[in-house]
Amino acid sequence: MAVRATVSRFPATPEALESCAVQWGVAVTPFAAVDERGQPPTTGAGGDRIPRCEHCWAYLSSHCDLERWGWTCALCGTLNGFDDEAERRFQRPDACPELNSSFVDLEIAVDEAGAGGDGVQALPVYVAAVDLACSEEFLELIKSALLAALEALIPGSLFGLMTFSHKIGLYDVQGPIPLVKNVFIPPDLEEDGLPVALEDAMPLLSFLAPFIGRLTHARIELLLPWRHCDLHLHGREGLLLGMKRMLFCLADVVLGQPCLL
Incomplete structure (x- = not known):
């Protein structure tokens, strides 16, 4: 996904946005092959282990604020806690692709038991x-x-x-x-x-x-x-x-x- 902003620096508060009188916005290309800098995505496995927001179900990403015991969702601002597995993983942030790049492409394991039994085909x-x-x-x-x-x-x-x-x-x-x-x-x-x-x-x-x-x-x-x-x-x-x-x-x-x- 490529995200291009109209300005190089984001306004910190709504008041700052109003006072600067500058048109602010972003252009999002969801299925772009490269990001806004022309870089390909960071790839890896274990996409099913990435924490998700309890409120809006968004994934944890490099845009989120991390703390020792949890993280703040960049989309809705909800503070989420880490489970034991996630806490162990994020003790080595260099090994977590979702923390090192805003553009990641991670594989998710398919549940063979639940995928083919009912003959249900996923539709776009x-x-x-x-x-x-x-x-x-x-x-x-x-x-x-x-x-x-x-x-x-x-x-x-x-x-x-x-x-x-x-x-x-x-x-x-x-x-x-x-x-x-x-x-x-x-x-x-x-x-x-x-x-x-x-x-x-x-x-x-x-x-x-x-x-x-x-x-x-x-x-x-x-x-x-x-x-x-x-x-x-x-x-x-x-x-x-x-x-x-x-x-x-x-x-x-x-x-x-x-x-x-």
């Missing part, structure tokens, strides 16, 4: 998250790119579509009538979560639709008359909070976990 999952805080012209480009990307999906792939701004939109294209359900983000929202949990607004099995060619393509196209979200009307904080919630939801969807927002 694709989730598109669209930020509506942009111009109408840019949204038109996003629509065209999204519809073009659908043409490349293999039949049977699971596809989910969500939008975010001052609200989170969850798209259901499986029912008799395709629809979108919106969960609004209150401006005074605390870190405890949304007023309505996303799994209550739309279950994961309804959100992830099996892609069956032109039928799904046409249903998604019916739901794309997006309108841009005005930053001045809804506030930068609300948009950033919406983006944060979307990142958690994307992590949950890709990892097959329920969306605990």
Whole structure:
């Protein structure tokens, strides 16, 4: 994965971000062959032994703060404890690829007993998250790119579509009538979560639709008359909070976990 920031130094606090008046952001290429410096990934085995966050299920990485008995998640800020095995491994940090590089490709052992008995085949999952805080012209480009990307999906792939701004939109294209359900983000929202949990607004099995060619393509196209979200009307904080919630939801969807927002 390659991550390229718009500036070389990150603002330490939201106040610093506002006061510097500089457009800050990152461009993420999830499946890049090299990182932002052109370096290939660090490889190794034992991917199943990397600790994961108790709250958002993210992996420990070189971006996380480590302590003697635990680590702080770089994504959600949760403090996690080490088990005995992890504590022994991290006594030799040079032997842990996940601590020496932000771009790692580790093998995970396959459970032969549970993999082949039921004849279940894993299907690829694709989730598109669209930020509506942009111009109408840019949204038109996003629509065209999204519809073009659908043409490349293999039949049977699971596809989910969500939008975010001052609200989170969850798209259901499986029912008799395709629809979108919106969960609004209150401006005074605390870190405890949304007023309505996303799994209550739309279950994961309804959100992830099996892609069956032109039928799904046409249903998604019916739901794309997006309108841009005005930053001045809804506030930068609300948009950033919406983006944060979307990142958690994307992590949950890709990892097959329920969306605990």
